Amino acid sequence: MTPSSRSLLLAEVAQATLRLADAGVPSPRFDAEELAAYVHGTDRTKLQLVPDADFDARYWETIARREAREPLQHITGRAFFRYLELRVGPGVFVPRPETESVVGWAIEAVRAMDVAEPVVVDLCTGSGAIALALAQEVPRSRVHAVELDEGALAWARRNVEGSRVVLHHGDALSALPELDGQVDLVISNPPYIPLTEWERVAPEARDHDPELSLFSGEDGLDTIRGLERTAHRLLRPGGVIVVEHADTQGGQVPWLFPEDQGWADAADRPDLNNRPRFTTARRVAP
Structure with missing residues (x-):
């Protein structure tokens, strides 16, 4: 995989980070990465492996929700606590x-x-x-x-x-x-x-x-x-x-x-x- 074929998602994450920071989200980079991982079915350490062709525009829907200060965990439906993954929501x-x-x-x-x-x-x-x-x-x-x-x-x-x-x-x-x-x-x-x-x-x-x-x-x-x-x-x-x-x-x-x-x-x-x-x-x- 060439560098250019895996750069789109990271560029979108960088842009999303700025949007979340402007909205006052306390951890904008983490949240932007976590939402990218959630939408693309991977984890934060593997975002660079998502090909440009697989970029899912629904990512920006989740960013808009987080920008409106909806909890990250409500969007993903999960919360991590010690060694647990819990289901959470409204x-x-x-x-x-x-x-x-x-x-x-x-x-x-x-x-x-x-x-x-x-x-x-x-x-x-x-x-x-x-x-x-x-x-x-x-x-x-x-x-x-x-x-x-x-x-x-x-x-x-x-x-x-x-x-x-x-x-x-x-x-x-x-x-x-x-x-x-x-x-x-x-x-x-x-x-x-x-x-x-x-x-x-x-x-x-x-x-x-x-x-x-x-x-x-x-x-x-x-x-x-x-x-x-x-x-x-x-x-x-x-x-x-x-x-x-x-x-x-x-x-x-x-x-x-x-x-x-x-x-x-x-x-x-x-x-x-x-x-x-x-x-x-x-x-x-x-």
Whole structure:
């Protein structure tokens, strides 16, 4: 294959990158390449191998959608999370890369427990990303996932089909009373954006993610306050909660897990950019 026979797609990707950058897309080059790979049935590392004659003009339809700030994952119908490829689309929160470090910490915590078959509960599961990652990477775990929103639940059902994850339709704040005092780890990526921050939220999230998955009261912490009570009920003594929050909420969330309410070692943990991203706490005996 001569250089000229494989230059068209890369030239189009370069032009698309400029368009996406002008539209304010945070990762214009990556998105332009990912959409090119999606349309042409290849991956980003092999775009230069697509012959000019195979260029598909539908590529520009996907670029126009991304230019309008439709999420990349809604266009391709897939999201990558740790070692998983998930099906996503309108009606479900798209898992973010920063949550991978939250799950990584939780996986190490469960592996360190002296428990043959640890019981894990993922509250506000959305697409099922967290629950599936734990089930995959901690093979002996028994993982339960809870989701209230019916739209998100439909996507979670698709993703957990054939896995060991047990999916429950219900409210995270009253979920799974049959597991009270038996759970080793509770994990959640709950809504935590303050209602006052609506205008500052990226269009991909504000206009496309379910509102139920984003906002939680004036300070963004209403759901986490409720999760503290749920986790206190579900966890055995020595069990651990892991809950994601905004980096701007660092220092606030650990105070929601006080010692006088049966918690110990409440602390913020950093993400890969060394920003406070999630809080962990240990349930102590009553």
